[in-house]
Amino acid sequence: MGSPLDRRRSTARIERTQSALSYAILVTFVLFVVFPFYWMIVTSFKGETQMRSLVSMFWPSPFVLENYQQLLGRTEFVAWYGNSVVVSVSSTLLATAIGTLGAYALARLKFLGRAFMASTVLITYLVPPSILFIPLYAQIRNLGLADSLTGLIAAYPSFTVPFVTWLLMGYFESIPVELEESAMIDGATRFGAFRRVILPLAAPGLLASALYAFTQAWNEFLYALVFITNVKLRTLPVGLSTFITGDVYGWGYLMAGAVLTTLPVIAAYIYLQKYMVEGLTAGSVKG
Amino acid sequence: MASISPLPSGERVRARGGSFPLTGEVATPRPRAGLEAALRRVLGPDYRMGFLFVTPIVVLVLALVAYPFGYAVYLSMTRKYVGMPPVWVGLENYVRLTHDGFFQRAVVNSFTFTFGSVVIKTVLGMGMALVLTSRIRFRSFWTGVLLIPWVAPTVVSALNFLWIYDYSLGVLNYLLVNVFGVLHQGVGWLSEPGTAMSSVIGVNVWRGFPFFGISFLAGMKAIPGELYEAAAVDGATVVQRFRHVTLPGIRNIVMIVLLLSTIWTFNDFTIIYILTKGGPGGATQVLPVLTYEIAFGAQRLGEAIAVALYMLPAMALVIIVLSNYMRKSRVR
Numbered sequence: 001m002g003s004p005l006d007r008r009r010s011t012a013r014i015e016r017t018q019s020a021l022s023y024a025i026l027v028t029f030v031l032f033v034v035f036p037f038y039w040m041i042v043t044s045f046k047g048e049t050q051m052r053s054l055v056s057m058f059w060p061s062p063f064v065l066e067n068y069q070q071l072l073g074r075t076e077f078v079a080w081y082g083n084s085v086v087v088s089v090s091s092t093l094l095a096t097a098i099g100t101l102g103a104y105a106l107a108r109l110k111f112l113g114r115a116f117m118a119s120t121v122l123i124t125y126l127v128p129p130s131i132l133f134i135p136l137y138a139q140i141r142n143l144g145l146a147d148s149l150t151g152l153i154a155a156y157p158s159f160t161v162p163f164v165t166w167l168l169m170g171y172f173e174s175i176p177v178e179l180e181e182s183a184m185i186d187g188a189t190r191f192g193a194f195r196r197v198i199l200p201l202a203a204p205g206l207l208a209s210a211l212y213a214f215t216q217a218w219n220e221f222l223y224a225l226v227f228i229t230n231v232k233l234r235t236l237p238v239g240l241s242t243f244i245t246g247d248v249y250g251w252g253y254l255m256a257g258a259v260l261t262t263l264p265v266i267a268a269y270i271y272l273q274k275y276m277v278e279g280l281t282a283g284s285v286k287g
Numbered sequence: 288m289a290s291i292s293p294l295p296s297g298e299r300v301r302a303r304g305g306s307f308p309l310t311g312e313v314a315t316p317r318p319r320a321g322l323e324a325a326l327r328r329v330l331g332p333d334y335r336m337g338f339l340f341v342t343p344i345v346v347l348v349l350a351l352v353a354y355p356f357g358y359a360v361y362l363s364m365t366r367k368y369v370g371m372p373p374v375w376v377g378l379e380n381y382v383r384l385t386h387d388g389f390f391q392r393a394v395v396n397s398f399t400f401t402f403g404s405v406v407i408k409t410v411l412g413m414g415m416a417l418v419l420t421s422r423i424r425f426r427s428f429w430t431g432v433l434l435i436p437w438v439a440p441t442v443v444s445a446l447n448f449l450w451i452y453d454y455s456l457g458v459l460n461y462l463l464v465n466v467f468g469v470l471h472q473g474v475g476w477l478s479e480p481g482t483a484m485s486s487v488i489g490v491n492v493w494r495g496f497p498f499f500g501i502s503f504l505a506g507m508k509a510i511p512g513e514l515y516e517a518a519a520v521d522g523a524t525v526v527q528r529f530r531h532v533t534l535p536g537i538r539n540i541v542m543i544v545l546l547l548s549t550i551w552t553f554n555d556f557t558i559i560y561i562l563t564k565g566g567p568g569g570a571t572q573v574l575p576v577l578t579y580e581i582a583f584g585a586q587r588l589g590e591a592i593a594v595a596l597y598m599l600p601a602m603a604l605v606i607i608v609l610s611n612y613m614r615k616s617r618v619r
Contacts, residue, residue, distance in 0.1 A: 022422070026429060029415055040447050054456070098347065102344040108333075109333035109340070118614075126547075127352060129554070130554040130556055131596065132355050135356070219442070255450065258446055269434075
């Protein structure tokens, strides 16, 4: 240790090495994360001859749209897309509505059984689908809902609602009680305070949890695989998985389908990243 | 018509009376108000709105989780084929599984898969969080990019890796053989028993580590800066600061994420089903995939559910410990 100037200079050097190291690790992480997506997109634009020959591995040459044409024209992909949209949107609306009311009650209201229900919601959120899928299937079939989108819409709340409720409980708890109390002193009813004061304040949380519910439903595979046998009624994940043929030709339109399946969730995520990251960390794991 | 009928306003008057219990109690105690007060005392002050708002969740939990779960426990103690009525056999399914070599192997594989994935995800997640707390530009952009595998559909990710791992035309073999020249010949990543497990763990890690990273990051951000300053004044090195300030500060979050991911990974069906279906020769067979195959391949539902429930006591323990952690960190 020499003069203060020396020390400052060596601190600066340490900081520069640290930041270089940070960037090196960051680049490694980003490459690791991004490469599979890059590869998916590149593959989807490669032609049949290029696929078989290992030339220009990392860029389509020639750049072709035949995979997308085949996907949209000669498979049931469009129907599957519609099914996924219907199932995901309805179960998201359902989950958000049920979850919002329940979360508010569990976070704010005082009534018998509140603590018990709050624990039940959390435990339900943690019960894995791999335990429930067979009895749920039996139940859905007994109700005559097997092989229908309604069956999926009825089953998906089993995982979306506990998640949304748990996430939103965190949000509601973070809103100061005083806001509600002052609204009620001003003459608002409890419900009025909930609707006009709490809901607007929780809007980012509602948005985040709705998006997560949508993503979960959009990505769901096991129930959709088990409940649906009719080819036309498949959702995207199951439909895509049936494209695995072991044949070289398959990969082009499979990757085209993968691109189009990923697009909506990634687009929503990019657009609302701030809320989703905050929602995830504020709601599921806080403290 | 209904809006000008006197009934609703009459209702409101009574509801108002309920919210001002003092006036009701001082005056002659009308039976209704007394009942209402008693109900409030027993059921809690907000019981009406509370019960109303919670009812949908109660119905849902009963119909979609509690009932199926009870039915599953019952079915696991029967001999049940698809389309046939169940026959009670007691614990026979469980006893038979205990002595079944294929099942034992699936248990071991499930533990290997879970343990391997969770450990690597913890290390990578910690790295990600540390990088994202260090001084870099466009931090929130990079955070967003690194979180993408977590939002992308699992099926898509699994299919991407199926294609990347492909023996003859996959890009991984191309990179290792033609670009870097590390190997002379490609590897059948998913078709050789020696590499299949590591390959599926790799996919689970790729998809799951961002969640670890983002959660650890949130924990690190919550540590007060003064603690680091105090440590720096005391002459603590970077490593010491990490061990004595960062780690204790995020201990709760680390526990929650570890346990959460243990449950998720142990029950991960999609990745292994898409990549290997448990193969080659059972080398990656795990309990969820085995459950599915016994149920819908062999059509033996009772036995399949016994496979799914076999680890339930252990799982229940993890779930209870975890939910306690999550509730505790919520209360703060």
